[in-house]
Amino acid sequence: MQTSELFSYFTIKTVIGELPLEIDHIHVDSREVQENSIFICTKGFTVDSHEFYHEAIDRGATVIVSEKALDVDESKAAVVIVKDTYKALAHIANKFYDYPSSKLNIFGVTGTNGKTTVTTLIYRLLQHVNQKAALTGTIGFEMNGTRMKSENTTCDLLTNQKLLQETVDRDISNMVMEVSSHGLCQGRLWGIDFDVVTFTNLSQDHLDYHDSMEQYGYIKGLLFAQLGQDLKREKYIVLNEDDPWFKTYSFWSPFEVISYGLQTDADFTASNIQYKSDHTTFTLHSPEGEYDLKAPLLGEFNVYNILAAMASLFAKGIHVSEMVEAFIDMEPINGRMEKLKLDVPVDLYVDYAHTSDAIEKSIQAILPFKQKRLIFLVGTGGDRDPHKRPDMGKKASAADYVILTINDPRTEDPNKIVADMEKGMLHENYVTITERKAAIAHAIEISEPGDIVVFAGKGQEDYQVVGTKKVPHSDFDLAREFAEKKYKK
Numbered sequence: 001m002q003t004s005e006l007f008s009y010f011t012i013k014t015v016i017g018e019l020p021l022e023i024d025h026i027h028v029d030s031r032e033v034q035e036n037s038i039f040i041c042t043k044g045f046t047v048d049s050h051e052f053y054h055e056a057i058d059r060g061a062t063v064i065v066s067e068k069a070l071d072v073d074e075s076k077a078a079v080v081i082v083k084d085t086y087k088a089l090a091h092i093a094n095k096f097y098d099y100p101s102s103k104l105n106i107f108g109v110t111g112t113n114g115k116t117t118v119t120t121l122i123y124r125l126l127q128h129v130n131q132k133a134a135l136t137g138t139i140g141f142e143m144n145g146t147r148m149k150s151e152n153t154t155c156d157l158l159t160n161q162k163l164l165q166e167t168v169d170r171d172i173s174n175m176v177m178e179v180s181s182h183g184l185c186q187g188r189l190w191g192i193d194f195d196v197v198t199f200t201n202l203s204q205d206h207l208d209y210h211d212s213m214e215q216y217g218y219i220k221g222l223l224f225a226q227l228g229q230d231l232k233r234e235k236y237i238v239l240n241e242d243d244p245w246f247k248t249y250s251f252w253s254p255f256e257v258i259s260y261g262l263q264t265d266a267d268f269t270a271s272n273i274q275y276k277s278d279h280t281t282f283t284l285h286s287p288e289g290e291y292d293l294k295a296p297l298l299g300e301f302n303v304y305n306i307l308a309a310m311a312s313l314f315a316k317g318i319h320v321s322e323m324v325e326a327f328i329d330m331e332p333i334n335g336r337m338e339k340l341k342l343d344v345p346v347d348l349y350v351d352y353a354h355t356s357d358a359i360e361k362s363i364q365a366i367l368p369f370k371q372k373r374l375i376f377l378v379g380t381g382g383d384r385d386p387h388k389r390p391d392m393g394k395k396a397s398a399a400d401y402v403i404l405t406i407n408d409p410r411t412e413d414p415n416k417i418v419a420d421m422e423k424g425m426l427h428e429n430y431v432t433i434t435e436r437k438a439a440i441a442h443a444i445e446i447s448e449p450g451d452i453v454v455f456a457g458k459g460q461e462d463y464q465v466v467g468t469k470k471v472p473h474s475d476f477d478l479a480r481e482f483a484e485k486k487y488k489k
């Protein structure tokens, strides 16, 4: 691509030195710069990468995009000064990759809880109807069955554009994206032309980052506003009609709303719900009629997730009957109320609940088939939103016995983290154990045949962040190891 074309959008800019005719790469991280690239300096929360332009040039950057004049040898690199390098990044990246999102069906899913589940369901349902799809989110990036890890739920702007282009290059027509409030707030989705955007729910989380629940809700709503105003396009909004934000979000975009819910007469709803220990059945009511549905997902919250996923695909013309079939052989969602396949006299589940609402929903999912005790192990992360911790303890109190522990201690004092959760406990039947492995061992040790144990907070993750380092850790492996030791002597 002609380098000058990449800058054609900007009316106000200063070019110092001579732009190379062509460039081969774009980078925002000086440590990754390759030969003949543009390096775009941005101000992050931790560093301002205007400090790293020398390193970028040493590695082969031939153009530096900056918000200020830099001391650069013109024979090595040109400098383009713009008012806002992050906006420049959005335009340059979209143009460089030739606006990949306009060539794809893009599904975006946002909300406090349920994003991974709903995006995974959309992805799997698309595959069931033989449509190629890619998926990005907390569990990484998945395409044609290959998975790569990612640092964030919603990747940075440049990575998103690269992933979209790769999706186009591989002749995949659908991209399903988990959209976090941080991603929206930091413009990581700028330039992405969504086709269907879906909202799960909003409850307390991330108040260390957002000033208030109201601000958090408005930030989430940016996704709906991001659908644009071009009414020649077919775009849809899928909303949870039972959530208090339903009306607000409905009004934020001129595109049609497809609703789902259990408490109102939504477009997609369910009745006669039966909750079992490894599946759920219900009668689905949809614009295409009624169907009996059986899915290997547990709890009412997953009925919401199933309705959300089906409504999102219905928006794109996929028939409800085809989707209903797909649930019959579906695998559970990894680490989301996933029952361990283990021949022991206790039922063990690994879940990813790490907000108070998710903890409440996770416990509610177990109650319909609980015969003896529910032992609930729950943790929260260090250096993140301490405001939510007492309410997490409060909601966990609905279990018979609670083990308060830590998901990722990071750099915070472990005793402080569990003490914050302990403040909310409503009964005395609990213990605090800061080391997660010891907490898991304790849960198994005190369990008795017929009990149910839920390990909440880490889901499928295979590490813990201790200090600033990732150390190997798996709730699945530890629960299995301790349970086999105790029950298979």
Ligand SMILES: CC(=O)N[C@H]1[C@@H](OP(=O)(O)OP(=O)(O)OC[C@H]2O[C@@H](n3ccc(=O)[nH]c3=O)[C@H](O)[C@@H]2O)O[C@H](CO)[C@@H](O)[C@@H]1O[C@H](C)C(=O)N[C@@H](C)C(=O)N[C@H](CCC(=O)O)C(=O)O
Pocket (backbone or CB within 6 Å): 028, 029, 030, 031, 042, 043, 044, 045, 046, 047, 048, 049, 052, 151, 152, 153, 154, 155, 156, 157, 180, 181, 182, 183
């Ligand atoms: C607070 C926050 O959101 N931080 C995000 C932010 O980091 P940052 O601003 O600190 O980045 P920085 O280190 O200052 O770097 C600024 C720029 O300098 C560049 N750099 C840096 C060092 C260097 O030597 N050379 C260089 O060029 C970097 O590549 C970057 O372009 O930009 C990074 C790149 O996009 C993100 O990875 C990072 O997410 C951090 C890891 C994070 O933990 N974020 C959480 C809060 C988050 O975003 N979570 C949501 C999910 C929430 C949920 O629903 O659970 C998510 O979408 O992941």
Ligand SMILES: Nc1ncnc2c1ncn2[C@@H]1O[C@H](COP(=O)(O)OP(=O)(O)OP(=O)(O)O)[C@@H](O)[C@H]1O
Pocket (backbone or CB within 6 Å): 111, 112, 113, 114, 115, 116, 117, 118, 138, 153, 178, 200, 201, 301, 302, 304, 305, 335, 336, 337, 351, 352, 353, 354, 357, 358, 359, 361, 362
């Ligand atoms: N619709 C829902 N309503 C409330 N809680 C839910 C819902 N769906 C899932 N959960 C709970 O939240 C946990 C995380 O689910 P999931 O990973 O799908 O959400 P998420 O929004 O992707 O979370 P994150 O962004 O932190 O990855 C689940 O393990 C479950 O306990």
